[in-house]
Amino acid sequence: MIAKEGITSSAAARSSQLAPYRSTIIDHWVLGRIQAFVKSAPIRFVLWDGFELSPRDGPPVATLIFKERAALYGWMWDPELNFGETYMAGLVEVEGSLLELLEAIYQSFTRPHRPWWLWQGSNDTRAARENVHHHYDIGNDFYRLWLDDEMVYTCAYFPTPEASLEEAQIAKLDLVCRKLHLQPGERVIEAGCGWGSLALHMARRYGVSVRAFNISSEQIDYARDRAAREGLADRVEFVQDDYRYVEGQCDAFVSVGMLEHVGAADYPTLGRVIDRTLSMNGRGLLHFIGRDQPAPLSPWIRKRIFPGAYAPTLPEVFNRVLEPYSFSVLDVHNLRWHYAKTLEHWGQRFETASRQVLSMFDEQFVRAWRLYLIGSQASFSTGSLQLFQVVFARGNTAATPWTRVG
Amino acid sequence: MIAKEGITSSAAARSSQLAPYRSTIIDHWVLGRIQAFVKSAPIRFVLWDGFELSPRDGPPVATLIFKERAALYGWMWDPELNFGETYMAGLVEVEGSLLELLEAIYQSFTRPHRPWWLWQGSNDTRAARENVHHHYDIGNDFYRLWLDDEMVYTCAYFPTPEASLEEAQIAKLDLVCRKLHLQPGERVIEAGCGWGSLALHMARRYGVSVRAFNISSEQIDYARDRAAREGLADRVEFVQDDYRYVEGQCDAFVSVGMLEHVGAADYPTLGRVIDRTLSMNGRGLLHFIGRDQPAPLSPWIRKRIFPGAYAPTLPEVFNRVLEPYSFSVLDVHNLRWHYAKTLEHWGQRFETASRQVLSMFDEQFVRAWRLYLIGSQASFSTGSLQLFQVVFARGNTAATPWTRVG
Numbered sequence: 151m152i153a154k155e156g157i158t159s160s161a162a163a164r165s166s167q168l169a170p171y172r173s174t175i176i177d178h179w180v181l182g183r184i185q186a187f188v189k190s191a192p193i194r195f196v197l198w199d200g201f202e203l204s205p206r207d208g209p210p211v212a213t214l215i216f217k218e219r220a221a222l223y224g225w226m227w228d229p230e231l232n233f234g235e236t237y238m239a240g241l242v243e244v245e246g247s248l249l250e251l252l253e254a255i256y257q258s259f260t261r262p263h264r265p266w267w268l269w270q271g272s273n274d275t276r277a278a279r280e281n282v283h284h285h286y287d288i289g290n291d292f293y294r295l296w297l298d299d300e301m302v303y304t305c306a307y308f309p310t311p312e313a314s315l316e317e318a319q320i321a322k323l324d325l326v327c328r329k330l331h332l333q334p335g336e337r338v339i340e341a342g343c344g345w346g347s348l349a350l351h352m353a354r355r356y357g358v359s360v361r362a363f364n365i366s367s368e369q370i371d372y373a374r375d376r377a378a379r380e381g382l383a384d385r386v387e388f389v390q391d392d393y394r395y396v397e398g399q400c401d402a403f404v405s406v407g408m409l410e411h412v413g414a415a416d417y418p419t420l421g422r423v424i425d426r427t428l429s430m431n432g433r434g435l436l437h438f439i440g441r442d443q444p445a446p447l448s449p450w451i452r453k454r455i456f457p458g459a460y461a462p463t464l465p466e467v468f469n470r471v472l473e474p475y476s477f478s479v480l481d482v483h484n485l486r487w488h489y490a491k492t493l494e495h496w497g498q499r500f501e502t503a504s505r506q507v508l509s510m511f512d513e514q515f516v517r518a519w520r521l522y523l524i525g526s527q528a529s530f531s532t533g534s535l536q537l538f539q540v541v542f543a544r545g546n547t548a549a550t551p552w553t554r555v556g
Numbered sequence: 557m558i559a560k561e562g563i564t565s566s567a568a569a570r571s572s573q574l575a576p577y578r579s580t581i582i583d584h585w586v587l588g589r590i591q592a593f594v595k596s597a598p599i600r601f602v603l604w605d606g607f608e609l610s611p612r613d614g615p616p617v618a619t620l621i622f623k624e625r626a627a628l629y630g631w632m633w634d635p636e637l638n639f640g641e642t643y644m645a646g647l648v649e650v651e652g653s654l655l656e657l658l659e660a661i662y663q664s665f666t667r668p669h670r671p672w673w674l675w676q677g678s679n680d681t682r683a684a685r686e687n688v689h690h691h692y693d694i695g696n697d698f699y700r701l702w703l704d705d706e707m708v709y710t711c712a713y714f715p716t717p718e719a720s721l722e723e724a725q726i727a728k729l730d731l732v733c734r735k736l737h738l739q740p741g742e743r744v745i746e747a748g749c750g751w752g753s754l755a756l757h758m759a760r761r762y763g764v765s766v767r768a769f770n771i772s773s774e775q776i777d778y779a780r781d782r783a784a785r786e787g788l789a790d791r792v793e794f795v796q797d798d799y800r801y802v803e804g805q806c807d808a809f810v811s812v813g814m815l816e817h818v819g820a821a822d823y824p825t826l827g828r829v830i831d832r833t834l835s836m837n838g839r840g841l842l843h844f845i846g847r848d849q850p851a852p853l854s855p856w857i858r859k860r861i862f863p864g865a866y867a868p869t870l871p872e873v874f875n876r877v878l879e880p881y882s883f884s885v886l887d888v889h890n891l892r893w894h895y896a897k898t899l900e901h902w903g904q905r906f907e908t909a910s911r912q913v914l915s916m917f918d919e920q921f922v923r924a925w926r927l928y929l930i931g932s933q934a935s936f937s938t939g940s941l942q943l944f945q946v947v948f949a950r951g952n953t954a955a956t957p958w959t960r961v962g
Contacts, residue, residue: 257952311958442884442951464885465871478848478939479870482888487958533884533951545848545939546663552717552893556962
């Protein structure tokens, strides 16, 4: 649920009319600073009284309208946070393509600045539960409006760009299974199982038994219902618990879209869990949103969408999860274009269902989620975010397959 | 060329007869210490007078015979160096499979110890030239005895385990080209080109122009001859120079089997060279011997075979070569089983040609190269060494392919 704090105002209600006061020379200077910050982005900036700055080169891809002075100064103060805050509050409006506007902004940062010091807080069990509850427990009915039939809320795999979202999510589930070389009768542990689609797919199509962990109560309830309905409850056990308390032994350890919520400070804990549970010839797969250089997620995303989340670089994961236990990296696959395409589908479905979403929540919620979905699409399409699938095994395993899955 | 220093003795000459003195209780204690060092390895140890220690569990995979006391104490003093020194000098003999003996030893180190402090010296231009001269300029005639027809001295890619070495080397050249998505007319820079097989393959089959760098004079001469004979000299330029001095622009940057010789201290230099030369939508491929945890190569390998060489972990390469320039990792492929198979082929061909090798060099040379080839095979088959192919591009490139090469 989107918290009701920060810049909220009633601007959304009066989004069609402009503020009655004139912009000053100081306002124009501030707007110039904002334009300079994204200087190569072809964007037209407009203030509440019609004052405008055109892009230095070429026609604009979109127009960005500040509807109140507070929004303008919010951007000056903390652009990364207040872009999202002012957009969701309706204090800023975009004419033209929001996607192209965001892509242009991301592309204008050609070399991301590396923070000198990156604070990576620890998510203890309670914080993890609260963070997950914040996002994943806002209602299965809401997610059903715009996810695929299988309710898969992670990057899909499009065999061709024209594949449907339904096809691409099934293809992703299958890609994961094939990369793990699952054999009938093997034991799988899944850390962070969402609504259970991967666990059920593995049991159904590959004949394995699965223990799948999740701390979201809404998701676990949904997954257990599905297992019972499909007659798979004897082979797929959904456990409502934290990944830290995973016990037992497995031949394959898989985690799709959970590492982002673990937080870098707890990667060694995850490594220890994998080492404790994985059999001698076991294989593992981690699927996660990552980066080319260390950087925190946008402060707006951390405030409104994913508290406690972090998108790591490959070395951060390798050094802290795999290397201490001498796990051997067999395969890394970057699927960032597939996530941009997945988010395009989600965004379109979300827009189609936006009136229903509005009736379930409010205008701010709709605008926040629109920005989150389209902003994420722009992050993946411009390479600001990556999507990595990493396959690994124990370094001295004898069971490494001869060729890999394409 | 193998240097004539360290333990050499004339033991090789009298390898069929045993030393005339008796082993003492101290010798037996030392042998017990050596056995304890590789305690889970099923090896029978025998001293010069017939005293023996059998493996604690099961039948031995091979027998290791110390023919002189000096060899025994050399192992006690520095086992990693003196295994090789005493073997090449003929002071130690192996009955049974040398490969299985070495695999058993590597497997007995289940958790490699991580050195607290790893000194990674810099290879300056002169050191690089001397290191390369040491290994690669010992004579094309020698390498022709046991390499494939194309003279490829790096890990092959076996479409099936039954493929011939010739087929597998061509398949590897092609795998590299396909991973780079080479288009006719594109410009390629190759750093460390061996005898030129990849550069010529790229120009011949993919219609690209190539500038290929190498500091080995024997290899460059050979490669230029081939280019001239094949009528490819206008499209493949072989430059005898260090990778540091690579100039120009390219659409693909490729380096197969050179990173091992760069040394970790100079990775930032390599990153700078790639950043300077690669076009905006360019792709890169690094193919190198690596490890799961940081560790130096065996001191014997560094002394006798590859001075200045180092096999890095993926994070060492990513952090120092790719991350500073925001290159994006698209694909990592671990081919360690393919290198074990390649070395099996090389070892068999080397044995077949061993009389010719003996006539060109001497018995110590033959024994040193046998140990190097079989020891390397055991390193890859047990997972002590890895072989990584890494494909990367600029983080904001628009030309990332939709699907990857299998």
